Amino acid sequence: MLSTEPLIKTTGLTVQFGRRxxxxxxxxxxxxxxxxxxxxxxxxxxxTLLRSVLGLQRPTGxxxxxxxxxxxxxMPQRLAVDATLPLTVRRLLxxxxxxTPEAVEATLGEVGAAALADSPVQSLSGGEVQxxxxxxxxxxxxxxxxxxxPAQAVDVAGQATLYALIDAIRRRHGCGVLMVSHDLSYAIxxxxxxxxxxxxxxxxxxxxxxxxxxxxxxxxxxxxxxMPAWLSSAGPHSHGTTPPGCQHTxxxxxAKDPHPHG
Amino acid sequence: MDDFLLRALAGGIxxxxxxxxxxxxxxxxxxxxxxxxxxxxxxxxxxxxxxxxINLMLAVALVGLALAGVLVLMQRQRKLATDTLLxxxxxxxxxxxxxxxxxxxxxxxxxxxxLFGDILAVSDGDLLWIWxxxxxxxxMLAWLWRxxxxxxxxxxxxxxxxxxxxxxQVGFMMLMAxxxxxxMKVVGVLLITALLIIPAACxxxxxxxxxxxxxxxxxxxxxxxCGGLGASFRAxxxxxxxxxxxxxxxxxxxxxxxxxxxx
Numbered sequence: 001m002l003s004t005e006p007l008i009k010t011t012g013l014t015v016q017f018g019r020r021x022x023x024x025x026x027x028x029x030x031x032x033x034x035x036x037x038x039x040x041x042x043x044x045x046x047x048t049l050l051r052s053v054l055g056l057q058r059p060t061g062x063x064x065x066x067x068x069x070x071x072x073x074x075m076p077q078r079l080a081v082d083a084t085l086p087l088t089v090r091r092l093l094x095x096x097x098x099x100t101p102e103a104v105e106a107t108l109g110e111v112g113a114a115a116l117a118d119s120p121v122q123s124l125s126g127g128e129v130q131x132x133x134x135x136x137x138x139x140x141x142x143x144x145x146x147x148x149x150p151a152q153a154v155d156v157a158g159q160a161t162l163y164a165l166i167d168a169i170r171r172r173h174g175c176g177v178l179m180v181s182h183d184l185s186y187a188i189x190x191x192x193x194x195x196x197x198x199x200x201x202x203x204x205x206x207x208x209x210x211x212x213x214x215x216x217x218x219x220x221x222x223x224x225x226x227m228p229a230w231l232s233s234a235g236p237h238s239h240g241t242t243p244p245g246c247q248h249t250x251x252x253x254x255a256k257d258p259h260p261h262g
Numbered sequence: 263m264d265d266f267l268l269r270a271l272a273g274g275i276x277x278x279x280x281x282x283x284x285x286x287x288x289x290x291x292x293x294x295x296x297x298x299x300x301x302x303x304x305x306x307x308x309x310x311x312x313x314x315x316i317n318l319m320l321a322v323a324l325v326g327l328a329l330a331g332v333l334v335l336m337q338r339q340r341k342l343a344t345d346t347l348l349x350x351x352x353x354x355x356x357x358x359x360x361x362x363x364x365x366x367x368x369x370x371x372x373x374x375x376x377l378f379g380d381i382l383a384v385s386d387g388d389l390l391w392i393w394x395x396x397x398x399x400x401x402m403l404a405w406l407w408r409x410x411x412x413x414x415x416x417x418x419x420x421x422x423x424x425x426x427x428x429x430x431q432v433g434f435m436m437l438m439a440x441x442x443x444x445x446m447k448v449v450g451v452l453l454i455t456a457l458l459i460i461p462a463a464c465x466x467x468x469x470x471x472x473x474x475x476x477x478x479x480x481x482x483x484x485x486x487x488c489g490g491l492g493a494s495f496r497a498x499x500x501x502x503x504x505x506x507x508x509x510x511x512x513x514x515x516x517x518x519x520x521x522x523x524x525x
Contacts, residue, residue, distance in 0.1 A: 054422050074422040081415055084462070085290040086469045095412050096423050140423070 006031045007070055007144045007176045008053055012062035015048050022048045024200040025062065030144060035170055035177040035190055040197035041219060046180040047077075049197065050148055053178065070144060073137030073175070077148040079129050083122050089132050090117045099139050107135045111165060126153030130162060138169065145170070147179035159183065163190055184220065266382055270491055273384035273392050274505060277445045278457065278483030280396040283403055283476035284441050285458035285483075286465070287434065290414050290472075294459050295345055299333070299352035300326045301442045301454040305359025308376055308446075312369050313362075319391055319443040326439030329355060334431075379450035379502030381491070388447055395444050399437050406433050411472060448487075449502040457483060460509040464516045486512055 006029035015023040023045040030036045038046045051057035052064055054074055081087060093104050108114045113131040116124065124132060130150055137145055150166065151159040167190040170177050188194060188207045195204040202215040210216050288297050304322045311321025329351060336347050363371045375383070384392075403410075409430040412420040421427050445454045461483035462475070469475030489512075490505030 051418075054418075056418055056421055072422060074419060076416055076418055079416060082290050082292060084466050085414065086466070086471055086475055087415070088470075091471065092415065095408070095415060096419075 005067065006065075007067050008178070009065045010049075010053065010062060011065070013049070013052055013059050013064060014061035015045070015052060015057060016060040021199065023052070023059075026197075026201055028053075028195065028201070030176045030178050032143065032176050033170065033174050034192045035167070035179070036193045036195060037188065037191040038178070038180045038195050038197050039182075039184060039188075039220075040202075044197045045199055046197055047148060050146060050178070050180055054146060067143070071140060071142045073140050073142030073145045075130070075133045075137050075145070075147045075150060077152055079121065079133060081121050085122075087121050088118050089113070089121055089124070092121050092132065093136050093139055096136065096140065103139060104135075107138050108132075110138065110169070111135045127155065127158040127162065130154055131165075134165070134169070138173070142173075142175050144176045144178065147177065149180050149182055151181070151183060166190065266384075267491070267495060269384045269386070269389060270381045270501065271488065273389055274381055274448050274487035274491060275484045276389070276392040276396050277441075277448045278461070278487050279480045280399050280441055281445055281454075281457045282461045282465070282479030282481070282483040283400065284437055285460075285462040286472065286476045286479050287410060287414065288438075288455075288458050289462040289466075294455060295348045295352075296333075297438065297442070297455040297458050299348045299355070300329060300438055301446075301451045302352045303329045303355035303359070304442055304446055304451040304454075305376060306355050306362060307359075307443075308371070309359055309362030309366060312366055312371070317391075319395070319446070322443040322446055323436075323439045325355075326442055327436060330435040330439065375450070376446065377450045377452050378500060379446070379448050379453065379505075381448045381501040381505070382494075384447055392444050392447075395440060399440050399444070402433065403437055406430055406437075410434060449505055453502055453506050456506040456509060457486075460506070460513055461486065464509070464513045467516045467519055482512055483509065 009029040010026055013023055013026040013028070014021065022043075026045075026049060028036070028049065038049060040046050048057055052059050054072065055064070089108070090104060093099060093107075104117070105114065108117055111131040111134050113128060113135060116128055116132060121129075121132070130153070134150075145166075147166070151162050154162055166177065166179075169175075170190075188211075191207050193204060194207045194210040196202040196210060196213070196216050196219060198215075198219060202219065203210050203213040205213075288294055303325050307322035307325030308318050310325060311318040314321065333347060333351060336342070336351075337344060342350075360373075363373060363376075372380075409420065409425045409427075412423070412425050413427055413430055417427060441458070442451075442454050445457055449457055461479040464482045465475045465478035469478055486509035487505050489508035491501060493499055493508065494501040494504040
């Protein structure tokens with residue numbers, strides 16, 4: 001079902017800020033219908049990788065390849081619109097290209113934000129902003145959705161719903177999804193491929209494989225034996241179990257250990 | 263009414279109609295200090311214009327553009343915050359302008375008229391520049407409106423959506439520089455920013471769309487010009503400052519109206 005040709009692909013992507021290397025030879029590909037989640041500690045280069053894929057950050061080395069005619073729907077981490085700009089949600093959605101009023105209504109309904117159409121964008125809560133920005137991205141009929149920490153400004157109750165929504169959208173529209181996530185518990189459950197980043201790709205693969213990887217455990221201190229329910233369950237709900245990501249069994253300094261295999 | 267008063271009104275209203283809509287973007291993009299910096303550099307433009315013997319408005323616009331270019335280059339260094347850079351450039355260029363004007367020996371420059379405006383001395387030639395140039399600025403603003411608005415909402419998003427961000431930014435700087443050059447005669451280099459931001463801040467209260475806010479800012483600016491010139495004529499007040507005070511009075515009045523859009 002999945003086409004083998006990727007939507008985007010980075011090869012040996014390297015980004016340096018001054019003398020500091022933020023990304024080192026990163027290979028990453030996202031195909032249609034696939035959800036790829038980037039996780040990693042602060043400063044691991046997750047946002048830089050996203051910005052490189054979007055063309056917002058020029059790579060120091062390596063290449064970023066995009067499928068010809070690729071349409072990207074980007075959802076930034078936050079929206080900072082000055083309070084002096086009179087802008088309703090409806091108007092915000094129409095700023096990026098021609099859209100019909102029907103499409104706006106339908107898309108707002110799809111993300112559960114139909115009631116917000118005439119609200120000033122500055123009056124929205126964190127969760128509402130994310131829904132509206134998701135609607136904005138969807139209106140562009142994207143082949144690839146790029147989400148930068150979609151749940152960051154969302155309260156805990158809203159996070160599960162937001163990830164479920166992203167998952168539903170991916171299934172309905174068949175677009176690829178590339179997202180950065182801080183929060184392992186919800187993000188991983190709907191993910192096809194988890195990429196653990198720490199300047200370079202530490203490990204990548206299906207979430208159930210990655211979580212057993214020593215590098216992943218070193219970074220997140222996850223004990224695989226103590227954490228089955230929330231990862232293996234299909235839905236985003238953790239059934240009341242605390243995500244064990246907070247039980248640090250390894251010192252964070254272990255993170256810099258070399259790979260145990262090539 | 264006297265001829266000079268009619269010309270003053272025509273010049274002032276012409277400038278206000280341009281400054282209002284452009285000023286909305288200055289407010290939305292939080293660039294008030296940038297406007298200040300450009301207008302402070304205008305005096306340097308005047309001095310250089312005298313030396314080069316070219317039209318002073320053109321000289322002011324060119325110096326403004328050059329300054330905007332310098333600022334963009336300095337911002338890339340990322341060593342100093344933008345407001346620090348603006349403060350540095352703003353007062354350095356103002357001082358350079360004052361020194362340059364003092365050094366001009368061939369022409370005697372009436373410093374006060376450039377600092378605070380000389381609206382009662384607006385000539386027919388000035389009117390031609392203000393209305394002709396103003397029409398060009400407004401037409402270009404209308405053309406840039408959509409990409410500018412998109413950039414104002416989110417620059418990253420605009421870039422990803424293929425908005426030509428750099429070109430739009432350069433275009434906006436050109437409009438700012440041109441407007442400052444046009445407004446200089448009316449309110450003077452020290453007061454131009456007031457004409458950009460006060461009408462816009464005033465219009466915010468009543469507007470529900472960006473376009474309505476821009477239109478209202480233009481009208482409010484024109485009202486301030488009429489009120490200021492009227493007061494100046496009756497009470498023999500300096501005209502430029504009277505216009506700015508009239509705008510501020512309108513702003514205070516606007517605050518008495520109930521808030522329409524709750525933050």
